[in-house]
Amino acid sequence: MPVSATIPSILPASSLLRLKSLEDRITYKYSQDRIDQGLDQDGNEIEDPTLHQFRQGENLAEYHANMQWLLRLLAKLEGAAPPQEDDDEEELDNNRDEGADMGSVAKKTAVRTKETPQEAEYRLQHEILTERVASCLTHFCGRAASGAMTRTWTYKTTPPQSLHIHDPSFIGGDVGFKTFGSAYLLSKHIVHGDIPQLEPWTSSSPSSLAASLPLPKTLELGSGTGLVGFAATLVSNPQGPRVILSDYHPNVISTLRRNSSLNHLDLRCDIRLLDWRNILQRRKRRQNAWQYNSDTSNGKQPTTEYDNVTKTPSAVEADSDQEISEQDRMDLILGAEIVYDHGHAELVAHVVDEYLKRDLISEDIAIPLARRRPAFHIMFPIRKTHADVIADFDFWMDKIGLVDCRQAKEWGREDGETTFLYHWREYVRKEHLDRNVA
Template sequence: MISADPDEPIHVLDLPQIHTKPSGTELIQALSLLTTKPRSFGLKAPEAVRAQAVHPAGIARYLTSIISSPLAWLDTEELREAVWDAAAARLSERSGRTAMPAMSRVFMIPTSHGEEYTLTLHEPSLTSDNLGMKTWVSSYLLSIRLHSLLESPPQLVPTATTTPQLHPERTLRALELGAGTGLVGLSFAALRGPSASIHLTDLPAIVPNLAHNAALNVELLNRTGATVTTGVLDWSVPPTPLPTPAEQYDLILAADPLYSPNHPKWLVDTVTHWLSRGLNARVVVEMPLRDAYLPQVQDFRQRMGQLGLAVVDEGEEVGYDDWESADGGALEVRCWWSVWGWSEKL
């Protein structure tokens, strides 16, 4: 029998057993109690979230007993499918982050005036070739830093030198590269409101979910007066024709952008094409310092310097991703954030 006390652990034998032919409602209720959400992001190690404590012994066997049962006593095929789907989801949740089904996640983004903005992001189930569908901790860390980055020197202001034909009080134009689920760009849009517009970009397979997430947050974006667009931008393909000064951006954002030896060159080439040559133009990046990718981080720094950009501000911080470490604990990730500007300004 399931206890009504949420603090009292449940034993798997207290759950409705298949041999007793429980109702579909009872099974779905029991399976909801076994829901395991991914670890949340944060500046300290979080715990995985469960609806109620359940002794782990026997849970996998319990779930497979439901999946393997024909559930013939349930009235409809739809009800049987709902029970099987829920049991399969609970089993996949216990098989690591990459096995989890599609989910919606909620992020709280601080503002300079003490309010927090709430963003909801959809993440499809993960496969090895669509890791851009996942929100990464460096994106979260950059998003919660944006309100202070944008209001401390050097100011991120529209550049008069980029498009002199426009009014000097025009809105700031921002571009996010490798936007993924859109957390950084959508946070920026809500924080800046009508004072900026932002174009969120990624590869063709990722952009539909990116656009979906922009639509999910339309109420916040409308309330803050934000302007957001989405589109495809492949760093490996030079734009044809090259962007005119009027088409370039005052600010480029990127989080966790380096995954192969080619990425530093492609990323800096893309910055070359799309960043305004105005002296107030900025590039803001945050990336994890993973041992395997430290050469790419160094390559990125060197290429940015060769382009004529220099670090205006930088720092390191530690966050916790929703992957698990080898011992099952929260995975600590050390990240480097930096703000770049044209070196002639410094």
Template sequence: MQSTIRPISSLPPLRQLSSHTLDSIQQALAGLRSLYFPPAPPRLVLHRRHAIPALIHDKSAPDSGYASAEGEEDDDEVEEAEVSQKLIGHEDIDVLRSDPFEREFAVKWLTGLIVRSGTWIAEAPEEECRGDTFEERSRVLDDAASLLSSFAGDAEPEPALTRDFSFPRAGKGGPVRVQLNDGALLTTDHTSVGLQSWASSIILAERICWEPGAFNFDSFDRPGVRILELGAGTGLLSIVASKFLPSAEIIATDYHPNVLANLRSNVSTNLTGRDQSQISVHTLDWSNPPTEDPFFEGSFDMVLAADVVYHPDHAQWIKSCVQRYLRRGAGGESPRPVFWFIIPLRSTGRHEGMSATVEQVFSTFDSTIDSSSNTQMEELVIRRKDEIARRNGVGRADEGSYVLFQIGWR
């Protein structure tokens, strides 16, 4: 039985193609075919008296989160990874198969293999070595081309999905209810992932609803307060914030046109009548934030973001935006301007270690420096960091836990 592998972490690096044997390339192709185009399961016939009870299987993919932004560089070279046969269990196959980043990497790898195959085929051993011949390598190339064609013919988008959330409150009052449309991902554009609700935003929304005072929502419930959400995606955090802060002005931002259209639709679904004007939806390019947009003029008392770092540059772009838009203020001021930022800790795949870039660009608050300094320094610092365990049924397979940062001025 062919074992299934993760494309990003297991496919042989193409820069070293000449060093890979026929067997290693065959295994890689077999692994991709097993993952994306598995054979139909054999028909099982059971005698009535020996029938096996059916097992409950939840086919829904766990939630996850990558907020949309600019696409990756269009290098001819596929991003390399260490050659390791990282096998996965049956419970993760559905999640892996539906991951747009893994799929995109697999397609790029196959394309790169075909482009570079001429040299690899020509370097076949002159004397047959364990079946490794010019003819066999040519057949492997044909297999790769066939597999790539299968991807092209399998690019049907998944249907949109309406999701109903009910977040409990610790105090009086019923649960906070939110209905969101998770749009179908665009198979040709990975930046459209903001069309779906991912785990980080769900976890932060849940914590806000359970204990809004821990996020100073009680102090911010007054006219004139402005809130900005970066990489809003489906708008969950902005909509939840509006439930607790009816007097606040909320600006929900994202980049991809389809994401923005879906975001506006979700705001309309959850806010009725004049309440809809509380949340306005706008385009925001983190790498080039607007300087003359009336909706971004002035400053914001609170900034929210969930799982918006999946490229080494993103943390720095986010910091630049927060520096530009978060209201200045520290010391004994109450409420203190704050940036709430949650990000998953991923241990495998393309986004492994992205969480570390946050702490590389935001320094950690040191009370001894603040108390001993005679000069007020205006710098964004991490004032608090909480790690949140992953729960069953929420989050991608590569998300081990989550980190919630409280960031502000010192």
């Protein structure tokens, strides 16, 4: 085994330089600078000569060449690997089974496992280098194969504000393991004051009308890593209700708690378990209970399919202690990348209807209606493969009585790589569309 403790003794300097170049490209790929890099109105990248070095090698042939090189590098490192303690223990077990002199075997093993400082340093450097090469290889296989990462998202406010978001590995997170491009775009709109229901508190010099508005109750659906919900927490009035971040998967809840602590927001937000399927089931049970009561007592038809149904112990089970109370309606509901399956379309529509407040936030007509009406803001990428899912979502939102009062489209990147046209919509109840509503 080489006794030199320096990395160049394990790999040639040229290999180390190439490895560092790949690491720089990977770091830039996932950086906010790359994700924020300008796109024109057609979604094409605005040329910047200073970024040329990071675009080199992005063609398919170079991609495969880098993959093959990294694999060869791993094989070379395997050949230069120091002996492992497990190997020594295995040899000891084999010799014991073969009836060898245990005293001589133990003495030999003790000599081999007693490393010099140079050998210990070599082992450490070899492990570090192997981890670097393996990490590059996983990133070339795509984000789903790569490991955990923690990124800082900085917003151009005065003064600048930042959030630290840990994305777990795919295996460790299972779902909600990455921060989607739609989450970043929606979080920017939140922090920059583009959400009417939050605008009085995101403004650097809020108007006197803000004092007339109650502090809003905010819920994020399908929080994932939590960038959207934490952005809303960042700009909300600390004296107001806690922002609620929700998801259905225990692994995601663990990630949200970690990111909440990472940003010191534990006292300003709540992280709650919320399974959309339970909401839909409860609504259907209430509807069935109403139909039964109507048949037996000639009850009056409710205003909508799922409203104004009196709960009875036999008709509706008690809510889980961990889930959000059905009675706790919200002024603002947020969702990014939460409609990507046909099943989600119906579920999201019913969950929003269940939790979105039915009355105006304020009756003061001096305050613009856009600020006074409860709303659901959603951001999602426009994918041709998901057009039927969005059409299904439109059907259910209209059936529920929620309409989009505002739409906007903008180009953005998914992890600094794939370019999408993103769709941002604001939904309100149909009765709140009337400009003259008091």
